[in-house]
Amino acid sequence: MTTTHHVTCPLCEATCGLDVSIDGGRVTGVRGDAADVFSAGFICPKGASIGGLHHDPDRLRTPLVRRDGELAEATWDGAFAAVEAGLRPILAEHGSDAVAVYAGNPSVHNLATTLYGRVFFKALGTKNFYTASTVDQMPKHVSVGYLFGDPLAIPVPDIDRTGHLLMLGANPLVSNGSLMTAPDMRGRLRALRARGGKLVVVDPKRTRTAEFADEHHSIRPGTDALLLFALVHVLFAENRVSLGRLDGHVAGVDEVRELARPFSPAAVAPVTGIDAAEIRRMAVELADAGQAVVYGRIGTTTQAFGTVASWLVDVLNVLTGNLDTPGGAMFPRAAAGPGGRRKPFRTGRWHSRVRGFPEAFGELPAATLAEEITTPGEGRVRALVTVAGNPCLSTPNSDRLTAAIGELDFMVSLDVYRNETTRHADVILPGPGPLERPHYDLALYQNAVRNVANWTPAALPTDLPQEWETLLRLTAIVTGQGAGADIAALDDFVAAGIAGRAGLDVSVAAGRTGPERLLDLMLRAGPYDLTLADLEAAPHGVDLGPLTPRIPDVLCTASGKIELAPEAVVADVPRLAAELTGPSDQLVLIGRRQLSSNNSWMHNVEALVRGKNRCTVQVHPADACRLGLTEGGVATVRSRVGKIEVPVEVTDAIRPGVVSIPHGWGHAVEGVTTRIAAAHPGVNSNLVTDETLLDALSGTAVLNGIPVEVTPA
Ligand SMILES: Nc1nc2c(c(=O)[nH]1)N[C@H]1C(S)=C(S)[C@@H](COP(=O)(O)OP(=O)(O)OC[C@H]3O[C@@H](n4cnc5c(=O)[nH]c(N)nc54)[C@H](O)[C@@H]3O)O[C@H]1N2
Ligand SMILES: Nc1nc2c(c(=O)[nH]1)N[C@H]1C(S)=C(S)[C@@H](COP(=O)(O)OP(=O)(O)OC[C@H]3O[C@@H](n4cnc5c(=O)[nH]c(N)nc54)[C@H](O)[C@@H]3O)O[C@H]1N2
Ligand code: SF4
Ligand SMILES: [Mo]
Secondary structure, eight states: OEEEEEEEOOSSTTOOEEEEEEETTEEEEEEEOTTOTTTTTOOOHHHHTHHHHHHOTTSOOSOEEEETTEEEEOOHHHHHHHHHHHHHHHHHHHOGGGEEEEEOGGGGSOHHHHHHHHHHHHHHTOSOEEEGGGGTTHHHHHHHHHHHSOTTOOOEEOTTTOSEEEEESOOHHHHOOSSSBOSOHHHHHHHHHHTTOEEEEEOSBOOHHHHHSSEEEOOOTTOHHHHHHHHHHHHHHTTOOOOGGGTTSEEOHHHHHHHHTTOOHHHHHHHHTOOHHHHHHHHHHHHHTSSEEEEEOHHHHSSTTHHHHHHHHHHHHHHTTOBTSTTSEEOOOOSSOOOSOOOOOOOOSSBOTTTOOBOBTTBOOGGGHHHHHHSOSTTOOOEEEEESOOHHHHSSSHHHHHHHHTTOSEEEEEOSSOOTTGGGOSEEEOOOOTTSSOBOOTTGGGGBSEEEEOOBOOSSOOSSOOHHHHHHHHHHHHTTSOTTSOHHHHHHHHHHHHHHHHTOOGGGGTTOOHHHHHHHHHHHHSTTOOOHHHHHTOTTOEEEEEOOOOTTTTOOSTTSSEESSOHHHHTTHHHHHGGGGOOOOOOEEEOOOOTTOOTTSOTTSHHHHOSSOOOOEEEOHHHHHHHTOOTTSEEEEEOSSOEEEEEEEEOTTBOTTEEEOOSSOOOOOTTOOOHHHHHSOOOOGGGTSOTTOBOTTTOOBOOSSEEOEEEEO
């Protein structure tokens, strides 16, 4: 008998509703859920292949423990005993900083790791805490931290009501949106244009999104902050600054006016590659559009001026009166969330040991992990815990990290595959697949363009422990209670803490345990007085309406105002001004995302890797001619740190002087058991990205704009 399960897809930020048909334990069909309150039937190739992921025979279903150098199947008790034997002596002798953590991207797409990862990391208490954020969006946390006082107060484009969207360094028709949870971006952008609105894309490549847009500006990589400053310059020069209802809530406007003075359109044009008259027009149209919004993503964050660029995006939203107003950039109000006001944001509460890099938002740069392992001395990292992360493919100069991992005394990975990173672990603890666990997009609803809430019960049973149980066992191990500790009692303790902070009696969620109980408490404490039972009664989700203004409530700066010219950001402006000296003819590498990829980990699903090799270096015809490269030939791409050989794809979609290689490939390594991925290996682009290039303010790796040399192989 076929049953249909309404499931929120956990594979990217769009949170689409899926109808998954299951017969006798087998997934027989996956369609977009037309009744989903948010996605209304939208689905992409990854969501459609969730059954392939579930049934993948290479997905781990038993813990693996290293014995005599080889990873072998073990019992859960045996695996936890091995973790205890590996971690306890290191903690006892060297303290918690000797154990580093890398929490990867899927850990925020998983309710158990989102909620209980926090518990484990806090119990471990290491300063060597690394996540995908420092190869991704940390500049945004830092910039909004300074602007609004809260690193989680990220405004998102009010895409369904805006009349003008200026988008930089994002390709949502492929990525399905990021820091902007919005299923069916094509539909939403089509609607924008149908109501007479305009989409302007700034990207070194004519991407699918750029192709779809009204206007595309092909910018030189890494120069967005210059362009954005020039737009600010024009707003002041042409008297188009208007704070609207934010008047009285903003400090530092005059300082920004002064800061923007040197960045005239004429001054930035030769460096950005965008004509001065065009820049002026872009600014004026943005200001005159009424409801308009500026939005920047990966292309603006994983670059040398990531924080300054991210800051300027919101400076423009403030100066045009578009922050916190319908059709502008707005703060979501999620049904459940971190809650409770924090102290005003600051960075640098501790520093990385070797390079002295300041902590940001509790994290150190992932690009510094290798040196923390290999540099001898007090405080050296001796053990590593990865949670849903594949840093050996995802972080810059990954060869160096891979070599460093070889020097660890102990490594444990919570992961669903034995892949390029987890193959090095002493213990791999597998978690259930996406259909075998309950789901609620706690993290991504914080960035949703509409307030919604959707609960997904597990569609299929599993013999595996849920990851929250595994994380509580690890918590027991690092706190000295031992792997045999009473997990239920620990869970009660966690729940009581959340209830206490929310002013609730934990017994209101009686009868529930694990993430269900925590979520029920968080919903009850949230702004809509929902309970988990309300969501259980609404399998297609609950629509909580469009975004509503939140200033001044959302602000948590010391002044209680928007700090438009934060000291730390202002101090980085001279570094940017130094770029005005002139254009460079250095060839640079950028990345790109692909519809059927998911960073490093979904290449083991046949349906997603079929067809021609997608891991190519894209080169403009003029560069191909100049460099002697031909379509289908192989190029050697060299940087300071390494070289790779990649098939050439000649296309005029890419800007001359720029080449593009997607990340997340490079599966042809020893010791992985992902057979399909190994048969479609591609090349790891992070063998040429440089771990010494970081955005100064956030420690985020520069993954776009890497100087390279390209020659025929
Ligand atoms: N050059 C370059 N590098 C980049 C980027 C780029 O644009 N260019 N992008 C960066 C960005 S934005 C990101 S977010 C990172 C992502 O890089 P990572 O943080 O490494 O994340 P993923 O590659 O998505 O894979 C993570 C791992 O999670 C495992 N996994 C999947 N689901 C689960 C689960 O439910 N539980 C557990 N325990 N494990 C699971 C997978 O098997 C895989 O090993 O890559 C970054 N690297
Ligand atoms: N199908 C698919 N979807 C995904 C992912 C995936 O791997 N595959 N990954 C997910 C993750 S982890 C994330 S973080 C999001 C990212 O979501 P997006 O940011 O929308 O992702 P990208 O498609 O990488 O778009 C970045 C764009 O920036 C451009 N770019 C590069 N350098 C510069 C620059 O210096 N300036 C400007 N203006 N543009 C530049 C690139 O050409 C590219 O088009 O996508 C998520 N969604
Ligand atoms: S767009 Fe994202 S959330 Fe929607 S089906 Fe595809 S992978 Fe899943
Ligand atoms: Mo990401």
